[in-house]
Amino acid sequence: xxxxxxxxxxxxxxxxxxxxxxxxxxxxxxxxxxxxxxxxxxxxxxxxxxxxxxxxxxxxxxxxxxxxxxxxxxxxxxxxxxxxxxxxxxxxxxxxxxxxxxxxxxxxxxxxxxxxxxxxxxxxxxxxxxxxxxxxxxxxxxxxxxxxxxxxxxxxxxxxxxxxxxxxxxxxxxxxxxxxxxxxxxxxxx
Amino acid sequence: xxxxxxxxxxxxxxxxxxxxxxxxxxxxxxxxxxxxxxxxxxxxxxxxxxxxxxxxxxxxxxxxxxxxxxxxxxxxxxxxxxxxxxxxxxxxxxxxxxxxxxxxxxxxxxxxxxxxxxxxxxxxxxxxxxxxxxxxxxxxxxxxxxxxxxxxxxxxxxxxxxxxxxxxxxxxxxxxxxxxxxxxxxxxxx
DNA sequence: GTCTTTATTGAGCGATCACTCAAGTATATA
DNA sequence: TATATACTTGAGTGATCGCTCAATAAAGAC
Numbered sequence: 001x002x003x004x005x006x007x008x009x010x011x012x013x014x015x016x017x018x019x020x021x022x023x024x025x026x027x028x029x030x031x032x033x034x035x036x037x038x039x040x041x042x043x044x045x046x047x048x049x050x051x052x053x054x055x056x057x058x059x060x061x062x063x064x065x066x067x068x069x070x071x072x073x074x075x076x077x078x079x080x081x082x083x084x085x086x087x088x089x090x091x092x093x094x095x096x097x098x099x100x101x102x103x104x105x106x107x108x109x110x111x112x113x114x115x116x117x118x119x120x121x122x123x124x125x126x127x128x129x130x131x132x133x134x135x136x137x138x139x140x141x142x143x144x145x146x147x148x149x150x151x152x153x154x155x156x157x158x159x160x161x162x163x164x165x166x167x168x169x170x171x172x173x174x175x176x177x178x179x180x181x182x183x184x185x186x187x188x189x190x
Numbered sequence: 191x192x193x194x195x196x197x198x199x200x201x202x203x204x205x206x207x208x209x210x211x212x213x214x215x216x217x218x219x220x221x222x223x224x225x226x227x228x229x230x231x232x233x234x235x236x237x238x239x240x241x242x243x244x245x246x247x248x249x250x251x252x253x254x255x256x257x258x259x260x261x262x263x264x265x266x267x268x269x270x271x272x273x274x275x276x277x278x279x280x281x282x283x284x285x286x287x288x289x290x291x292x293x294x295x296x297x298x299x300x301x302x303x304x305x306x307x308x309x310x311x312x313x314x315x316x317x318x319x320x321x322x323x324x325x326x327x328x329x330x331x332x333x334x335x336x337x338x339x340x341x342x343x344x345x346x347x348x349x350x351x352x353x354x355x356x357x358x359x360x361x362x363x364x365x366x367x368x369x370x371x372x373x374x375x376x377x378x379x380x
Numbered sequence: 381g382t383c384t385t386t387a388t389t390g391a392g393c394g395a396t397c398a399c400t401c402a403a404g405t406a407t408a409t410a
Numbered sequence: 411t412a413t414a415t416a417c418t419t420g421a422g423t424g425a426t427c428g429c430t431c432a433a434t435a436a437a438g439a440c
Binding site for chain 1: 216301302312315343346349350351355361363368369372
């Protein structure tokens with residue numbers, strides 16, 4: 001009976017994510033979204049409800065794909081090698097709209113406003129940190145790193161270093177590959 | 191002949207810096223500034239020219255005070271000890287509007303817009319990196335760390351770690367003191 | 381005092397913000 | 411084909427954005 005939408009919803013969410021990722025929350029206007037998604041205001045609101053609702057969708061997708069990519073890598077390479085490759089991997093990507101972490105950018109922009117999306121970004125960063133901790137624990141169980149270290153603490157430091165690296169990788173005065181290599185090298189000393 | 195302004199310009203710049211630092215560029219409206227600085231629009235524009243011009247002033251002041259604080263510390267403690275204390279110092283502060291670096295926040299928010307303030311923030315981060323490199327070089331000359339390392343590379347990594355730490359310190363699920371201690375501990379292994 | 385010069389005031393500018401909604405259009409079912 | 415049910419369209423909402431400017435007030439020079 002009804003009419004079907006002309007757009008591919010999944011594709012639209014990906015495109016919106018890239019736009020939000022690159023330009024931020026305040027930096028992305030409805031006009032920008034309408035242009036990028038080829039959607040008139042009415043269609044946009046029928047499809048997604050609000051700018052914030054779509055932003056939340058894109059955040060979830062961003063985090064979910066990040067976790068999936070990491071865990072796939074871990075199945076192939078094992079925990080330590082995955083952790084060692086991740087720094088180079090996150091700055092290597094060519095088709096990504098930004099080097100910096102979208103969760104961190106969102107949190108930095110919206111935390112002081114007390115915006116719900118900052119809490120969501122925070123939750124997703126916690127989830128990501130748990131993934132890192134799991135890999136550190138597995139590396140310990142496999143005897144790849146010393147068992148005396150606190151995996152949660154290692155994960156927090158590792159995530160912090162990655163955030164710094166990805167922020168630094170946006171700058172053109174910084175040799176991010178060197179920093180990535182040094183972060184990876186530190187893991188061998190554990 | 192003329193009339194003197196009723197406000198303390200230096201104080202106003204500091205207050206504006208704190209507001210921008212906490213809420214960001216887009217997150218701080220002229221209404222916010224007028225309220226915080228107790229200035230009507232006309233006075234504001236007579237005094238500072240524009241929101242962006244004032245933001246630039248606050249960025250310069252922020253960086254200048256950061257450099258001054260670091261160099262003062264270096265005169266007291268020497269280069270290596272200064273570098274080791276800085277991580278804890280930047281997250282310890284009580285009276286500061288945010289833990290994250292204002293330069294990094296500005297760059298992250300405005301780079302994709304191609305905004306002049308992003309370039310200015312970038313320049314100031316380069317300046318800060320040079321300070322770190324100078325301290326690493328002095329530490330090498332004093333024999334506090336090995337001479338085989340590239341001081342510029344150490345500085346880039348160190349700054350990156352600090353950026354990550356300061357971003358992480360905004361989160362309440364992260365024990366920033368532990369990360370700060372680990373960053374400092376790494377310096378002893380050089 | 382008068383004059384000159386600058387600071388202060390606040391209404392209001394055009395532009396843009398996120399968003400709404402009534403009207404028009406296309407499609408699956410009956 | 412007729413009807414019901416969405417989807418699409420775009421002009422337009424009130425609110426807020428950064429900012430302007432003419433009017434008014436205050437203070438030093440004479």
